[in-house]
Amino acid sequence: MTVTAPHNVDELLAIMARLRDRDSGCPWDLEQDFASIAPYTIEEAYEVADAIDRNDLGDLKDELGDLLLQVVFHAQMAKEQGAFDFGDVVAAICDKMLRRHPHVFAGATVEDAEAQTREWEAQKTRERQAAGDADTSALAGIARGMPEWQKAVKLQSRAARVGFDWPGPAPVIAKLHEEIEEVRVEFAQAATADNRERLQDEIGDVLFVCANLARHAKVDVGAALRHANLKFERRFRSMEAMAADDGTALQGMTLEQQDEYWNRAKGLERVSR
Numbered sequence: 001m002t003v004t005a006p007h008n009v010d011e012l013l014a015i016m017a018r019l020r021d022r023d024s025g026c027p028w029d030l031e032q033d034f035a036s037i038a039p040y041t042i043e044e045a046y047e048v049a050d051a052i053d054r055n056d057l058g059d060l061k062d063e064l065g066d067l068l069l070q071v072v073f074h075a076q077m078a079k080e081q082g083a084f085d086f087g088d089v090v091a092a093i094c095d096k097m098l099r100r101h102p103h104v105f106a107g108a109t110v111e112d113a114e115a116q117t118r119e120w121e122a123q124k125t126r127e128r129q130a131a132g133d134a135d136t137s138a139l140a141g142i143a144r145g146m147p148e149w150q151k152a153v154k155l156q157s158r159a160a161r162v163g164f165d166w167p168g169p170a171p172v173i174a175k176l177h178e179e180i181e182e183v184r185v186e187f188a189q190a191a192t193a194d195n196r197e198r199l200q201d202e203i204g205d206v207l208f209v210c211a212n213l214a215r216h217a218k219v220d221v222g223a224a225l226r227h228a229n230l231k232f233e234r235r236f237r238s239m240e241a242m243a244a245d246d247g248t249a250l251q252g253m254t255l256e257q258q259d260e261y262w263n264r265a266k267g268l269e270r271v272s273r
Contacts, residue, residue: 041070152211238265
C-alpha cells in the first residue's frame with residue numbers, strides 16, 4: 001500500500017487493517033487483543049492530559065493521534081470478529097450526542113450547564129433502563145474500570161444528587177483531620193496483619209475524604225495529583241543537579257542535608273516566578 005497525502009481516517013483504517021493482515025501484517029500487532037491493548041489506551045489518554053497540562057499543542061496533536069489509533073485498533077479487532085467496525089463506533093457516538101443534546105438538536109430548552117448535567121445523567125439512566133438494567137440505585141452505571149480516585153469522586157457526586165453530601169468544605173476538612181488521627185492511632189499500634197489491614201482501611205478513608213475535598217473545591221483530583229507529581233519531580237531533579245554541582249550526591253546524605261537542597265530548590269522556584 002502506498003501512503004499518500006492528504007491523510008484521512010480512511011487511510012488510517014487501511015493502515016491498521018494492513019498491520020493486522022494475517023499474511024503480511026506486523027507480528028506484534030497480530031498478537032494483540034482487546035485486553036492487551038486496553039492498558040495502552042489508558043496510557044495514551046493520560047498522555048493527552050499531560051500535553052494539555054503542559055499547554056503543548058504540538059505534542060497534543062501527536063498524542064490525540066496516538067489516542068485515535070487506539071480507537072481504530074479496537075475497531076479493527078472487533079471488525080475481524082464480526083462484532084462492529086469503525087463506522088459503527090462513529091454512528092453510535094453521533095446518535096448518542098444527538099440524543100443527549102435535545103436542547104441543541106431537537107428544540108428543547110435547558111436553563112444552564114448545571115441543569116444540562118442533571119438532564120444528561122437522567123438520560124443515561126433512561127438508556128440503562130431501556131437496555132434492561134434493573135439497578136435503580138443513584139450509584140448505578142458507574143464504570144468499574146475507571147481509576148479509583150475518579151470513581152471516588154463519581155460516587156460522591158452521585159450521592160450528592162440525593163442530598164447525601166457535606167454542606168461545604170469546612171466539615172470535609174474536619175473529617176479529614178479525624179481520619180488522619182485514626183491513621184496516627186493505627187501507626188502507634190504494634191505491627192500485625194490485622195493492623196496492616198486496618199491501616200489500609202484508614203488510609204483509604206483519608207484518600208476518599210481528600211477526593212471529596214477536591215470535589216467541593218471544584219478541583220480535578222487527577223490534575224491536582226499530576227501537578228503535585230510534576231512539582232516533586234522538578235524539585236527532586238533540581239536537588240540532584242545542585243548536589244552534583246557541589247561535587248556530591250544525595251545518596252548517603254542525612255535527611256537534614258537533603259532537606260537543605262530541597263529548600264534551595266523551592267527557593268529557586270520562587271525566585272524564577
